[in-house]
Amino acid sequence: AQKVTQAQTEISVVEKEDVTLDCVYETRDTTYYLFWYKQPPSGELVFLIRRNSFDEQNEISGRYSWNFQKSTSSFNFTITASQVVDSAVYFCALRKETGKLIFGQGTTLQVKP
Amino acid sequence: DTEVTQTPKHLVMGMTNKKSLKCEQHMGHRAMYWYKQKAKKPPELMFVYSYEKLSINESVPSRFSPECPNSSLLNLHLHALQPEDSALYLCASSQESGPYYGYTFGSGTRLTVV
Numbered sequence: 001a002q003k004v005t006q007a008q009t010e011i012s013v014v015e016k017e018d019v020t021l022d023c024v025y026e027t028r029d030t031t032y033y034l035f036w037y038k039q040p041p042s043g044e045l046v047f048l049i050r051r052n053s054f055d056e057q058n059e060i061s062g063r064y065s066w067n068f069q070k071s072t073s074s075f076n077f078t079i080t081a082s083q084v085v086d087s088a089v090y091f092c093a094l095r096k097e098t099g100k101l102i103f104g105q106g107t108t109l110q111v112k113p
Numbered sequence: 114d115t116e117v118t119q120t121p122k123h124l125v126m127g128m129t130n131k132k133s134l135k136c137e138q139h140m141g142h143r144a145m146y147w148y149k150q151k152a153k154k155p156p157e158l159m160f161v162y163s164y165e166k167l168s169i170n171e172s173v174p175s176r177f178s179p180e181c182p183n184s185s186l187l188n189l190h191l192h193a194l195q196p197e198d199s200a201l202y203l204c205a206s207s208q209e210s211g212p213y214y215g216y217t218f219g220s221g222t223r224l225t226v227v
Contacts, residue, residue: 033212043201044220045156052213091155099144099210100169103155 002027004094006104013082014112021077021107023092029053033095034075036066039106040088048090051075082111117219119204125225126194134189134222136204142217144210145187147179148203150221156203162187163210194226 003026013019025034036048049059051068059066063080079086092104117138126132136145144163148156161169162181176198178190187204201221207214 031212035215037218042220043203043223045203045205045216045218047215047217050215095212097212099161099163099207099212099214100158101156101216106153106155 002029002094002096002102004092004102004104006090006092006107008107009105010108010110012110012112015084016081018078018080019082019109019111021079021090021092021109023075023077023104025073025075025092025094027094027096029097031097034068035093035095035101036075036077037091037093038088039091045091048077079109082109084111084113087111117204117206117217119202119219119222121222122220123223123225125227126191127227128194128196130194131190131192133191134202134204134224136187136189136206136219137185138206138217139185140206140208140217141184142206142208143184144207144214145181146205146207146216147187147189148205150201150203152200160189161210168210191224194224196226199225 005024032053034051038046056068065078067076087110089106089108091106094102120135147159150156158171159173160179165181176193180188203221204219205216207216
């Protein structure tokens with residue numbers, strides 16, 4: 001079975017705090033791809049990152065960083081020095097061989113000024 | 114052009130109406146998708162088109178009818194919908210349908226069935 005779990009339903013932080021969004025996945029495939037998307041109130045899903053199963057190197061993009069650990073089947077996302085504009089729903093997703101994207105339930109992040 | 118354009122942005126329709134949602138991309142992508150998203154839920158796949166052919170139908174009721182007239186255009190025809198079909202309908206495209214390729218999503222059509 002393929003499954004993505006985002007245990008944190010809602011997170012609220014104060015601006016400039018660091019915040020980590022957890023993602024745990026299940027798959028029997030040896031090759032798979034993991035994604036993070038951001039969905040602001042406007043509705044559009046914005047692509048943040050793709051990671052394939054053979055590349056466990058962590059990645060940093062500005063204030064965003066991702067920690068991929070195959071040993072624990074986790075692909076966590078950290079925002080450093082959060083800003084009000086980071087407020088959104090964040091989805092972790094797993095892509096199957098068929099191309100179907102399996103989403104986690106999403107984490108709503110609220111960043112207060 | 115790196116966008117997926119969806120029209121209309123908002124749609125209110127009665128249960129006896131027939132309407133269509135439109136999705137367009139000019140990135141040369143050969144796979145296109147329809148997703149349905151209810152409030153506070155993740156998107157759920159409805160249909161996948163690959164090279165203009167329907168490759169996946171996730172057991173969607175026949176009141177939803179997809180159409181891919183050409184490689185740039187994807188329509189979703191709606192007929193006799195129910196109030197529970199009210200949702201955000203998202204279109205997406207990718208270079209190919211394989212797992213390596215990331216999606217580009219449109220901003221969606223917010224559908225309300227009255």
